[in-house]
Amino acid sequence: MRHPKKVEGIEMSVEPMKLFFKEIKEPTETAMIGNYAVAGGVTQTDPDVICAFPITPQTQSVEGLSDVVHQGRLKAAFVNVESELAAISYSTAAAAVGARVFTATASQGYLLMAEALPMAVGWRVPLTMMISARAFNAPNLSIWNSWEFVLTDFGWNCIVSENVQETYDAAILSVMISDKSLFPTMFVHDGFIISHSVQKLTLIPDKTVRELTPKKPRHTINTKKPGTWGGIVTPSFFMEGRKNLDEAKQPVLGIMRETFKEFGKATGRQYDLIETYNLDNSSKTAFITMGSMCGNIISWMTKNKDVGLIKVRAYRPFPYEELQKIVQEHDLEKLIILEKSDSLNNLLPPFSTSIATALYPLGTLLRSFIVGLGGRDVTQDEFDIAKKKMEAVKDMKGPLYMYLGVRETKNKILGVDM
């Protein structure tokens, strides 16, 4: 592997990364933006290959890593490529020969990767990818937050983070989950809202990260055993390959749960596939969503104690049994889904569809509220009105989704009497 030469006279270029240059000996409290926190977490997992193409709002994660490689702190190949399709292809191939690989993208970059995303799953490579969730460009270009990643996953694992601490932890958790499940894992935070916000977080000692992410590559190059990867097959073979993957995916949620436990023991931060807040409330109603909005709702709930919150961390595989159990145990009657994505085809968007599918056997009443597209802030106003609208819901008839916080005309907000 070639390492870029250190350029004389250029000192540290990415200031917030300096914490990661020395060994982190004990849990260290600090504050930084989500992207640098991820770059730091990835540094601690000691990747062999980093290959990504810059795109807003993901950029500083890779920028931070280029610095630790450039300065010699990390002995990794930092590979510049010409596009996201090249980045994911290179990364998948590198992981397929046993390297620990990190890549990152967002929005149009994710779409450009689409051609090669399924093969990372097909070949069972333990690759990790950060996504700074950002709208894809239609009908306008937007660099701000929406959930483009829910659009399609091709069988990748996916965990979603609420804040900077969680996205830092997810950088490490994803390596653990990928290595154990032999499926690629993407971890997502909301673009700008988390990628560019400075928040408090506690760093994990290097030694602990090393223990959590031991390097035992299960893919290797063996010149004595040559083979063709991904060659063409006739209809006589293809379905068996797909079903084989489906079987292999079954234990992944269990692996995730165990990984969260192991991580909790080592760091004191307890995560789960799904987390719940105040579910035994008087209205038997709960919000269900993912990512940064969970924090907004928790703040809002300090004054709104009659609703609960279900926060989905593991988005793929979707923990449908866990969700059913939670709804049953707490006797919940209504769920208010908040989703930063839409479908345009009269269907619930993907996150809401997942929930509706999981809860179909229970008949839980639900409505999906489409919010926060293209970086529009989601505030107490949206929570208030969603809660109010849900009070009137008595059945599953009529449209199951509506946009919230959108101007209908210059002086009117859709669905809001002012």
Add this chain to the structure above:
Amino acid sequence: MGSPTESYVRLSLNEDLVRSNEQVYAPHFVSVLDPSLLGEVDVTAGIPEGGWLIVNTVMNQLDIQDIVKRKDLNIATIDATRIALDILGRNITNTIILGALVRVSHLFTIEELSDAIMMRFKGEIAGKNIKAIQQAYEETCIYEIGKDVDFFVHTKVPWQQVDLGLPGYKELDKAGVWYCDENIIQVGSDQVNTGSWGEWEILWDKDTCTDCAQCWYICPDFAIIREKGDDGLWHMAGIDIYHCKSCQNCLNICPVNAITKRMKQGPASCAAPEESGGN
């Protein structure tokens, strides 16, 4: 100096309250780094009665009250630009205004702020910033209305994030397409008074100028005016003060020093003592 930018800090001992990732709509303290924004941006939106408006300016606090049309706010002013130029040698006021914030907010002490500066900067730069902050702390002019801010009052304008007044989805001709009719061209960046951004007035001396046009090439805002003379050639004609943002590129490149600068603002003034104390 650049286009208007907002940033927020949320502090609380209650972890659930700082857990929100919402923008701040009802700030208790607002610091304005560039006084030219006072007339352009609604800097006092959402500040409850008794909240603090802290401005980098040489104006006195009563004049600011008039501009923002609010008499229910505590106001502090500091000539951070001059302190920045004196001590840092550059017009960077981000850290300096914190000296004024500490002075009026009592959220943390000047020593704690200095510690934070030393974590972020090193050596001489850290020292200069700390000195500048201390000077700002001492020189802050304060105008109190006799009522302090209540941290439990929350005055978000409902649906502020939805920007009412802009076209709604029913009013879009074709989503995503903006037709460039005359009106739209007229509200383009040509209409933005970037000339209000900088702290310097840029002066051009016709007699010294040799008409080499280097300034014209380097100006990022097309703010160097040239005119076609009777001889059929283009000649340097002056500086477009409506668009010149005082970046000083032209000043630095001019080979004969035909371009110079002058501070726009005069010395700072506090409201006269008999006027402060509020009513």
